[in-house]
Amino acid sequence: QVRLVESGGGVVQPGTSLRLSCATFGFTFSSYGMHWVRHIPGKGLQWVAVIWYDGKNKFYADSVKGRFTVSRDNSRDILYLQMNSLRVDDTAIYFCARGRHYDSSGIDEYWGQGTLVTVSP
Amino acid sequence: QSALTQPASVSASPGQSITISCTGTTNDIGGYNSVSWFQQHPGKAPKLIVYEVTNRPSGVSYRFSGSKSGNTASLTISGLQGEDEADYYCSSFSITYTWIFGGGTKLTVL
Numbered sequence: 001q002v003r004l005v006e007s008g009g010g011v012v013q014p015g016t017s018l019r020l021s022c023a024t025f026g027f028t029f030s031s032y033g034m035h036w037v038r039h040i041p042g043k044g045l046q047w048v049a050v051i052w053y054d055g056k057n058k059f060y061a062d063s064v065k066g067r068f069t070v071s072r073d074n075s076r077d078i079l080y081l082q083m084n085s086l087r088v089d090d091t092a093i094y095f096c097a098r099g100r101h102y103d104s105s106g107i108d109e110y111w112g113q114g115t116l117v118t119v120s121p
Numbered sequence: 122q123s124a125l126t127q128p129a130s131v132s133a134s135p136g137q138s139i140t141i142s143c144t145g146t147t148n149d150i151g152g153y154n155s156v157s158w159f160q161q162h163p164g165k166a167p168k169l170i171v172y173e174v175t176n177r178p179s180g181v182s183y184r185f186s187g188s189k190s191g192n193t194a195s196l197t198i199s200g201l202q203g204e205d206e207a208d209y210y211c212s213s214f215s216i217t218y219t220w221i222f223g224g225g226t227k228l229t230v231l
Contacts, residue, residue, distance in 0.1 A: 035220070037167070044225035045159070045167060045210050059218045095166055104218050106157050109178045111166040 002026040002110045004096050009115030016086055022079035022096030022112055029077035030054075033099030035107050036070060036081050038092035039114070048094070049081065053102035064090075086119045093117075125150065125211055125223035132229040138199040141226045143211030144192060149221055151192035155214035158187055158196045161225075162207045171196060198228070206230045 008020040022034070036048040049060045049070040058070050069082040079096050093114040097107045126144040133139045143150065143158075150156055156174045159167035169178055171187035174194065184199045194213070198205055211223040 037222075039161075039167075044208070045161070045212075045222045047212070047220040047222055050220070061219060100172065104214070104220075106155055106172050106214065107159075107169065107212070107220070108172075109169040111168075114166060 002098070004098065004110060004112035006094065006096055006112040006115040009094065009117045011118045011120060012086055014087055014119055014121060017082070017084045018086060018117060020081040020083065020094055020096075020115060020117070022081075024077045024079065024096075024098075027098070027110075029072075030074040031102060032108075033101065033103050033105065034070075034072060034079045035097045035099055036079075037095045037097055037107070037111075038090075038117075039095070040089075040092045046092070050099065050104050051079070052104065057103070059104060083117070086117075088119050088121075091117060091119050123221070125213060125221055127209075127211060127223035127226045129224070130227045130229065132231055133201055134231045135201050135203065137201050138197060139201065139228065141196045141198075141209055141211075141228075143194045143196070143213075143223045145194075145213055145221070146192055148217075149192075149213040149215040150189065150194050152216060153214045154189070156187065156189060156194040157212045158185075158194075159210045159212065160205075160207045161210065167210065201230050203230050 003025040051070045067085045098110040158171040161167040
């Protein structure tokens with residue numbers, strides 16, 4: 001069955017970097033766009049980024065543009081989120097989610113369990 | 122990329138129906154039939170309950186239905202049950218090829 005497993009979260013200081021991974025199982029990873037979404041405590045869900053099936057098109061929320069980079073390894077079925085210049089307001093649970101199609105189309109029903117990123121001085 | 126506007130909370134008794142609104146602009150909800158709704162219980166990942174305005178994924182109860190008029194989308198839950206108590210988020214594709222979420226609505230089943 002379809003499964004997504006995030007890893008790489010942790011506690012870091014402002015200004016530092018972190019890379020999240022999302023290992024996927026049970027579907028043809030290279031055929032789907034993939035999203036990152038975060039849940040900020042007390043504020044709700046915030047869409048972060050999407051990467052198309054082949055990695056050639058990527059789009060970001062304004063709040064992370066220029067600091068975060070989404071990428072994928074279709075040979076290993078893994079999605080990544082490189083987070084640089086982290087800020088306190090990046091503190092959140094980060095989820096990866098499969099897209100409904102190959103592009104920026106909506107988020108599908110398949111989500112990971114989330115990984116917690118805490119940015120604290 | 123302003124968040125879509127949802128009521129902060131709504132409450133009703135078991136068996137009743139509720140509707141949650143989600144207001145955007147012509148650059149998102151009004152311009153595309155790409156509105157989704159998610160249900161999230163505390164400590165859990167969000168669950169997709171409506172996509173492309175009106176469609177339900179397999180396994181989602183018929184009690185959940187979506188609609189859209191102009192720049193406002195709506196989620197209706199009929200025959201409320203205790204298990205429906207959760208946070209609900211709308212989401213829409215936007216003109217900038219990004220996605221926007223609403224601020225979330227906390228549903229309390231009295």
